[in-house]
Every structure is written in C-alpha cells, then in structure tokens.
Amino acid sequence: MSERIFLLRLTDMLVVLGSLYFVGSWFQFNYFYIASQHWIWVFVLMVYLAVFGTIFELYDLNKASRVDKVLGNIVLTVTVVVLFYLLTPFLTPILPNNRLQIVYFFLAILVPLFL
Structure with missing residues (x-):
C-alpha cells in the first residue's frame, strides 16, 4: 500500500470523526457521540469506512x-x-427515537467526504 493511499484513508477518517464531533457538540445530535465509554462505536465506523471505501x-x-x-x-x-452501521446491533448504539438523526448521521459522513 502506498503512502498516498494511507494518508487519504487517514485523512478521510479524521475528517469524518471531526464532522461527527462537530455535529454532536453543536446540534442536538445524540445518536453518535465520541466518548471514552463508547470507543467501540468509533472503531466499528472506521473499519466499515475503510473496508467499504476499498470495495x-x-x-x-x-x-x-x-x-x-x-x-x-x-x-x-x-x-x-451507514446501513451496515445501523444494522450492527451489539457493537453500535441503538436506533434513536428521532429517526431524523439517522439522516444527520448520513449527512455528517457524506458532506466531509465530498469536500
């Protein structure tokens, strides 16, 4: 694997995590938040992003x-x-009562990758 691909993956992951942190801290977004108690959520999301980005x-x-x-x-x-993340019940958070947060989650990942 070349260093460009590694840096591109790392940048994508950091930008997505930064976006989710920003959305979680500025808006009433409770579905995904970065905390030391929920580090497995972040790990699963990054693995899915790397695997499906490669596929x-x-x-x-x-x-x-x-x-x-x-x-x-x-x-x-x-x-x-997002679909796989939502359908992984034991390693990710439970579905929110406010289903609009799923759309926010989708957009919080999509927009930074576009940029």
Missing part, C-alpha cells in the same frame, strides 16, 4: 482523479457504511 474503489488513485466516478463511489460507500 467501492474510493481509494483507487487512478480513478480518484475523475470527479464523476468519485462522487458516485462516495455516495455508494457512505450509504452502505
């Missing part, structure tokens, strides 16, 4: 130069990551 060729440097391919792959990756 959907988010980190293929040859295809990363084409914006039209990358945008579709980002949407597909984030959709599958």
